Amino acid sequence: MIYFDNGATSYPKPVNVLSNTVNALKNYSFNSGRGGYAASVHTAEKIYSVREKIGAMFGFEPQNIAFTMNCTQAVNMAIKGSVKPGDHVIISALEHNAVWRVVNHLKNDGIIQFDVADYSFDAAETALNFERLIRKNTSLIVCMAASNVFGVVFPIEKIGEIAKQHNIRFIVDAAQGAGVIPIDAKKNHIDILCAPGHKCLFGNMGTGFIAVKEGTYLNTLIDGGTGSESTNPNQPDFFPDRLEAGTLNNSGILSLGAGIDFINSKGMEHIYQHELAVTDCLFNGLSKNSDAVLYCPKPEKNKSVPIISFNYKDYSSEKTAALLAEHNIAVRAGLHCSPLAHRFFNTLERGTVRLCPSIFTTRRDCEFFLKSLKKI
């Protein structure tokens, strides 16, 4: 199988991810921080080491990293934990349903109002689009690091600056950026970062995290046992316990740590360069195929993540994907859970075929895809 669905979940994983997972299942599958026996203590140390790795990569204190089942859960905890009745929220025009459905739910419940800031290929214009929507009661800006459909990168630093100037909390959904493009909470003025562990960070499915700037107050979405302050009827005030109720996915968390080790050993910049190169190869090939319609700009460093959206002939996106599947090529078709983005790019009716290569994608894979496409 030639796999271009890394935007959903990365495959294959680096070899150290599987070995670390198996090791975790055998040796670190104990309740960390709750037991006093050696295996529990060693497990807690291992889990903490992954907080350190994430903290170092994204500019957070290790204890302010809380693990979740996926990025969606983290985004829900971040947004729902941040707003109060009467607040106004701004989101981008390309947000995933993990954000759009959340703010819709809060709006339907009469808690918030929200506005949608247009995207522009001009970074300053995009940032201005957010600033123009700010009201007196705007308490929150939520923006993705990069579009999961069109691959365009948001000017997070500029949007973060605006948020900071106006004393507005800034949440970044890095579902498609974390592990590929540099994201730094301090430099980009990010208050809360949400990310999946199983996409560009190469951990197993079932992993994600929410990272919180020191001093950020969050109401809790999920309450329960933390092994700390057990007689307290409320969640503890301190992180990560405040955001981590119940048993963690230890093997998943340690797989995520192994994924970060892989990125650090290869170099994020090197991985990004490779992925941009193969994305460029796909883009160029599609550009030369008169039956293909491309919806994203030519891949460019710091402006794109390795994602391409296109359609073919007069086929529905699903038909193109099904025909490619017959050539053993895995792509995803449809709306990619992002109707807002498709509305903005005028592809809502048809959806798109999405190509997401990874560090493991070769030029040969790209050429095979381009040749196969001509046969469908």
Place this chain on the structure above:
Amino acid sequence: MIYFDNGATSYPKPVNVLSNTVNALKNYSFNSGRGGYAASVHTAEKIYSVREKIGAMFGFEPQNIAFTMNCTQAVNMAIKGSVKPGDHVIISALEHNAVWRVVNHLKNDGIIQFDVADYSFDAAETALNFERLIRKNTSLIVCMAASNVFGVVFPIEKIGEIAKQHNIRFIVDAAQGAGVIPIDAKKNHIDILCAPGHKCLFGNMGTGFIAVKEGTYLNTLIDGGTGSESTNPNQPDFFPDRLEAGTLNNSGILSLGAGIDFINSKGMEHIYQHELAVTDCLFNGLSKNSDAVLYCPKPEKNKSVPIISFNYKDYSSEKTAALLAEHNIAVRAGLHCSPLAHRFFNTLERGTVRLCPSIFTTRRDCEFFLKSLKKI
């Protein structure tokens, strides 16, 4: 290590759990139901087969099983998704913080009032204790299947009958019962069942589920992409999509399926009998040790799950656990995230040392523990 912390998470797991996990990581780690390529379709079939196994074990429709990170998340989804402002809720006196902190949060927010029904060793009395607290606005009863501290089983069927008679929704937190004692949603009148996958169901950590009776309405706690009805700004109405936003923990879910296969192959009754026998061995040994104080009744079929709580000499529970750890015996000490239960059993100040054997615990393990205890 002699492991008596199965109440936190079971260890070791059956051998087929690891092999199925590795197989899942290699072959079924694709986004199920979102992609049209063969690997995605096969993954979706595998995930569905686990819904079928859970549904068959507990009496739910397969599509009404939604996967979560742990039981705590499921309990939060169940309770928070069930109540509306002005509701009254009844919980048991032995509830875990996964329930107690949730209802406290809702009470603090001015949404609900709640009362606590006393436990009694007499099943009819326990059920009556719930019934006595019912008010006109009681909309919900939440009760555990069995205490995670004292091992006593609740008369779920009787409480469920009362709930049904009064048209009150009934949620069961089966953190300590699922996989050991028979739980049947229809027979026990359960509307929503919450359970961990990694305890007595033998799956990996990072797994749990919420199972919902057909026709039960639940507001959503977590919103996001489902791969279905993507242009709908709200979560879909149908299960499991309504309760499953974002990427699932595929390898965890398939490990849970393998755990259920193990239980079905051994027979739940056989497993329960073995666990009761070793628990009885521990209980008898502790009864004969005049330095030990036992807090739970003698293990008895249908009245106990394999959990014992005790203290030793004038030691703190933590000291006893630490001294046992020197003998390579893993137990858990303290409050076990259940201050309510300790208040009820008058052990709040000291906590207890908890012993939770499993199908893999031998009489020799028990004898080693009893001998080691005399040396501390």
